[in-house]
Each structure stands twice: as C-alpha cells, then as structure tokens.
Amino acid sequence: MGICATCGNDYENTILVVKDGKEYEFDCFECAVQELAPVCGQCGVRVIGHGVEHEGNIFCGAHCAHRAGITVLVDHG
Structure with missing residues (x-):
C-alpha cells in the first residue's frame, strides 16, 4: 500500500515516478499531472x-x- 503524494489516498497499486532524482508515488495519472506538470x-x-x-x-x-x-x-x- 502506498500513499498518493497529491491526494493522500491509500492505494495498493500506486505509480512511482522519478523526476530530477526525487521519487513520487501517485494513485493515478491525474494526480501525477497535477503535482508534476x-x-x-x-x-x-x-x-x-x-x-x-x-x-x-x-x-x-x-x-x-x-x-x-x-x-x-x-x-x-
């Protein structure tokens, strides 16, 4: 289980994104876009x-x- 960096949702199938050497965990693509785009x-x-x-x-x-x-x-x- 992971916690989404944007919305705080506790989700078992999170997405891990690495940008500029920093790791982010998201529950969906929309949250990743909101945080990183x-x-x-x-x-x-x-x-x-x-x-x-x-x-x-x-x-x-x-x-x-x-x-x-x-x-x-x-x-x-």
Missing part, C-alpha cells in the same frame, strides 16, 4: 504535452507565448 505562463493550464519554452518560461503552445509578447516561438510539428 508545469503550468503555462500565460493561461495557467497544466502543460502535459510538449509545450514551448523561452528563457525559462513555459507555455502550452506558441499561441500563448505570442499573447505574452514572445513571437519567436513556433509549435512543435
């Missing part, structure tokens, strides 16, 4: 796909980067 610097959505990054700022896509005034980024093809 970066947030778009423009709209605030969790970035679970590729996203785009500029000077340490993460965006869900080029459209949000453009809205933030960063016009050099394009979406991954």
Whole structure:
C-alpha cells in the first residue's frame, strides 16, 4: 500500500515516478499531472504535452507565448 503524494489516498497499486532524482508515488495519472506538470505562463493550464519554452518560461503552445509578447516561438510539428 502506498500513499498518493497529491491526494493522500491509500492505494495498493500506486505509480512511482522519478523526476530530477526525487521519487513520487501517485494513485493515478491525474494526480501525477497535477503535482508534476508545469503550468503555462500565460493561461495557467497544466502543460502535459510538449509545450514551448523561452528563457525559462513555459507555455502550452506558441499561441500563448505570442499573447505574452514572445513571437519567436513556433509549435512543435
């Protein structure tokens, strides 16, 4: 039995994720996303796909980067 790092649920089939050398235990993928996925610097959505990054700022896509005034980024093809 393990305890989910996000919601605290005690669950026997937890998922172990290692990120940057730190271990996290989750009861579902949704909790892992909530805890570990970066947030778009423009709209605030969790970035679970590729996203785009500029000077340490993460965006869900080029459209949000453009809205933030960063016009050099394009979406991954």
